[in-house]
Amino acid sequence: MKVFNKPAAWTPFFAWMKGVTRDTLRADLIAGITGAVLVLPQGVAYAFIAGLPPEYGLYTAIVTAIVAALFGSSHHLISGPAAAISIVVMSVASAQSNGLGSEHYIATVLLITLLAGLIQLALGLLRLGRLINFISHTVVIGFTAGAAILIAASQLKHLSGIPVGSGNSFIAGLVSLVDGIGQLNLWSVGVGLTTLVVAITVRLLHRGLPHLLLGMLAASLVCYWIDGADKGIALVGALPGTLPGFSVPQLSLERMQVLTSGAFAVAMLGLIEAVSIARAIALRSRQQIDGNQEFIGQGLSNIVGSFFSCYAGSGSFTRSGANYDAGARTPMAAIFAAIILAVIIVVLPGLTAWLPLPAMAGAILLIAWNLIDFKHIGGIVRASRSETVILVVTLLATLLVELEFAIYIGVLTSLVSYLMRTSQPRVIAVAPLGQGERRRVRNVARYQLPQCPRLRIARLDGSLYYGSINHVQTTLRQLVAESDGLSHLIVNGKGVNFIDLAGMEFLCQESDYMAQRGITLVISSLKGTVRDELEQCGYSDRIDRPHLFETTEEAITFCADKMDRSPCEDCSHRVYRECPC
DSSP: OGGGGOGGGTOTHHHHHTTOOHHHHHHHHHHHHHHHHHHHHHHHHHHHHTTSOHHHHHHHHHHHHHHHHHHSSOSSOOEEOOHHHHHHHHHHHHTTSSSTTSHHHHHHHHHHHHHHHHHHHHHHHTTOGGGGGGSOHHHHHHHHHHHHHHHHHHHHHHHHOOOOOTTOOHHHHHHHHHHTGGGOOHHHHHHHHHHHHHHHHHHHHOTTSOHHHHHHHHHHHHHHHTTGGGGTOOBOOOOOOSOOOOOOOOOOHHHHHHHHHHHHHHHHHHHHHHHHHHHHHHHHHTOOOOHHHHHHHHHHHHHHHHTTTOOOOEEOHHHHHHHHHTTOOSTHHHHHHHHHHHHHHHHOGGGGTTOBHHHHHHHHHHHHHHHSOHHHHHHHHHHOHHHHHHHHHHHHHHHHSOHHHHHHHHHHHHHHHHHHHHTSOEEEEEEEESOSSSOEEEEHHHHTOOOOSSEEEEEEESOBSTTTHHHHHHHHHHHHHTOTTOOEEEEEEEEOOOBOHHHHHHHHHHHHHHHHTTOEEEEEOOOHHHHHHHHHTTHHHHHOGGGEESSHHHHHHHHHHHSOOGGGGGOOOOOSTTSOO
C-alpha cells in the first residue's frame, strides 16, 4: 500500500515543527488560551449529551485533540468532543447497555471509540478518503438537524426538573414529559433560562467572549442565590481532579460484532465532520488539506483516546474557527489548549461543583439550536424537490429510528435519488439553428425549430448504462412512432460521459430494431473515451462502423446522401443545408 512507503504519513508533525518559532509559539499560546476557555463548558455539555460523567468530555478534549493535531494535516482543526457525534455514541451505546453513566455503559462507549478509530485508521491507510463523497451534504444537514432536535429533547427533563427515564425514544420521551407536567419545577426552568438569556445577550454584544461559560456562570450564581439545592435543582458536582489514567477497553469478539455497525456510523460521521471543517478553514488559511491524512489523524486520536477514558471525538467547527480567528499558526495551538485544560482540571476540580443541571441544559439547548443550518435547509427546499425529500427522510429517520441506521437511510435515499436521476437521461429533439458554414443544433421545443419528417436528430444527455437503457429505448421508440415517413435517425451522443456493456449492447440491438423498420440509426459526437470503449469491446463493428461519426455535421451529410430526395419536393421547410431548394 502506498501509505507504507510514505513515512510522512506517520510523522506529519515533523513538517510543521520545522516552522515553529518564538513568534508562532506566542500566537499559538494566545489561541490555546482561547480554545481552553471555549472547550471547558462544551466538554462538560457534550459529555452529558453522550450520557457520560463530565470529566470524560474534558479528557476527550485533551487526549484526542493532541493526537489529532500531531497526526492530522490541518494546522487549525481542533478535535475533541462534538455535539452530533456525542448523541450517536449515546444512541449506539445505550442500545447495548443499561443505565447512562454506569460502568458497563462507559466500557461500551470506550469499545465503540476504539472500533471507530480502527475503522478510520484503516480507511486512511487504504487511501479511501473519497468514501465520504458518497454521503451528500444534504444528508449531513438533515442528520445534524435531527440530531439537534434529539439533543434538545434530551435536555428538557433537566431544564424542567420533570423526572424522565433514560433510554426512551424521541416520541416516548416527549410523552413522558407531557405526562409529568404536574412536577414541573419553575425554579429549575428559571435557572436554565438564565443561561440562555445571558449567553445569547453576550453573543450578540461581542462574539469573541465565551458566551456559554458566562451564561452558565450567571446561572450558577442565580442558583446559589436562591439556594437551588433546597428547591430541587440538581447539580453537576465536582470533577475528580485527576488526569485520565491508562486502561484497556474491554474487548470481546461477541461485543465487537454487535457494536461494529454502530461504530462504523460513528467513524463515518466523525470523518465527515473533521474533513469538512478542515477544508472550510483551509479556504481561509490557503492550506492544502490531505483527506487521507486527516483520516489517519482522527483514527489514531480515537484509538489512543479509548485507552485514556475518552469517547469518540471529531472536529469542532466552533473551536476550529475560533482557533483560526485567534491567530493560531500551527497545531501547537491545539496542544496548548489541551495542556491548559489539563491544568484547570487538576488545579480547579471544584469548578463544576455548583453548576446546576438546568444551566447545563440551557447551554446545550443553545448548542442544539446552532447546529440546525436554517440557511442551507431553506436553500435546499427552494432549489430541489429531490434534495428536499432526502433532507426530510434523513431528518425523520434520525428522530424515529436508531441513529446509526438513520445515517445509512439518508445515504441510501441519496444514492437512490441519484440513480433515479441518472436512469432517466434526457432525450431531446434537436435541429440545426441557421444554415451557416458551421451548423449548430439546438433544442427544437425551446427555439421553435422546424423538423424534417424523414431525418430527425435526438440528443442524449446522460450516461448510457444498465439503469438508463430502458428509458432511452422507450423515448427513442416513441419518437420513431410519432414520426411518419422517418428514414434516418441521428443520435447525438455528445452528452454521454459513460457507457457500460449493457449500453453498448443496447446500441447494437437498437440499430437492428431500426433497420428492420426501414430506419437507419446513426450515432454522432461521442466523446473519445466512449468511442475507445466501444472499439476495445468490439462493439463499434457490430453497430456498423459507417454509422458512427465524430460530428453531427458528418452524420447529416451521410444521411442526406443516402436519402430518397423525391418526397422532399413538396416540403416547404429547408431544415438542412442539403435539402433541395
